[in-house]
Amino acid sequence: EPEVTQTPSHQVTQMGQEVILRCVPISNHLYFYWYRQILGQKVEFLVSFYNNEISEKSEIFDDQFSVERPDGSNFTLKIRSTKLEDSAMYFCASTRTGESSPLHFGNGTRLTVT
Amino acid sequence: ELKVEQNPLFLSMQEGKNYTIYCNYSTTSDRLYWYRQDPGKSLESLFVLLSNGAVKQEGRLMASLDTKARLSTLHITAAVHDLSATYFCAGATGTASKLTFGTGTRLQVTL
Numbered sequence: 001e002p003e004v005t006q007t008p009s010h011q012v013t014q015m016g017q018e019v020i021l022r023c024v025p026i027s028n029h030l031y032f033y034w035y036r037q038i039l040g041q042k043v044e045f046l047v048s049f050y051n052n053e054i055s056e057k058s059e060i061f062d063d064q065f066s067v068e069r070p071d072g073s074n075f076t077l078k079i080r081s082t083k084l085e086d087s088a089m090y091f092c093a094s095t096r097t098g099e100s101s102p103l104h105f106g107n108g109t110r111l112t113v114t
Numbered sequence: 115e116l117k118v119e120q121n122p123l124f125l126s127m128q129e130g131k132n133y134t135i136y137c138n139y140s141t142t143s144d145r146l147y148w149y150r151q152d153p154g155k156s157l158e159s160l161f162v163l164l165s166n167g168a169v170k171q172e173g174r175l176m177a178s179l180d181t182k183a184r185l186s187t188l189h190i191t192a193a194v195h196d197l198s199a200t201y202f203c204a205g206a207t208g209t210a211s212k213l214t215f216g217t218g219t220r221l222q223v224t225l
Contacts, residue, residue: 033212040212043202043215056212062157091156102159103213 002026004106006092012112013028013082021077023092023108033093033103034067036060043091049075082113116141118205120216127193128224135201137186143205146179146186147213151200160188160201193223201219 002068013019025032034046047057047067054067064080075094079086089110093103116135117140127133150162161170163179163186170177174197176189185215200220204213 035213042217043204043213045212048212072135100145100164102162104159105149105157107156110120 003023004094004104006090006106008074008109009107010110010112012114015113016081019079019082019111021079021090021092021111023075023077023106024073025075025092025094026096027073029094029096029104031055031097032069033094033095034077035091035093035105036088037091037108038088046077046090048106065083079111082112087109087111087113116143116205116207116214118143118203118214118216120201120203120219122219123217124220124222124225126222127190129194132190132192133190135188135190135203137188137203137216137220139184139205139214140185141184142207143181143184143214144207145205146177147204147206148177148186148188148200149176149204151202151218153200157202190221193221195223197221198223 005024009054011019015053032049035043037043039099045058048055049067068076089108091108092106095103119138121136146163149157150160151157161177166181168179172192179186200218202215202218204215206213
């Protein structure tokens with residue numbers, strides 16, 4: 001069964017550094033998302049992406065965040081200058097129709113900012 | 115803005131028992147999702163409920179949706195240890211399926 005793949009599984013970075021989290025969504029899916037989950041807390045929406053542009057973003061997704069789909073397969077989340085509070089598990093998700101089908105989540109990237 | 119609340123936050127139950135997790139949401143939600151998360155793992159889709167009165171069952175889990183009461187339930191029948199996980203409900207409005215998650219219910223099934 002096709003799945004969403006994320007790399008790396010764990011990233012450790014120093015405060016102020018830039019990080020890029022990578023995702024390969026399921027190939028025939030059209031809607032892409034980033035969510036994050038701080039340890040032990042609920043899953044929070046960051047951004048949705050459709051037709052090569054951001055369709056919605058949350059308050060968390062400020063100017064230090066950006067997303068890109070540089071080619072037909074990859075979907076990336078960049079954090080320009082990481083803060084301690086960016087430490088979390090970041091999940092990429094995709095879905096085909098955007099309405100009645102579930103979101104398929106990747107295994108996540110655990111980001112630790114020191 | 116859609117808000118989603120679950121209760122209980124933590125549930126310890128014995129094998130063989132039945133229990134229900136409740137998910138309330140604040141405004142109209144076009145659809146309701148249930149996900150399972152094992153510790154340190156990703157989110158696994160369990161159910162998508164699309165309309166009032168929808169009921170879906172998979173094994174020992176059954177989910178229902180009452181849009182008038184803005185309530186979804188996840189019922190566990192004759193729990194087994196393998197069901198131990200955190201269960202999240204999530205609501206969505208409009209297209210593009212931006213999900214708003216509840217706080218999660220950590221289920222622990224003891225022998």
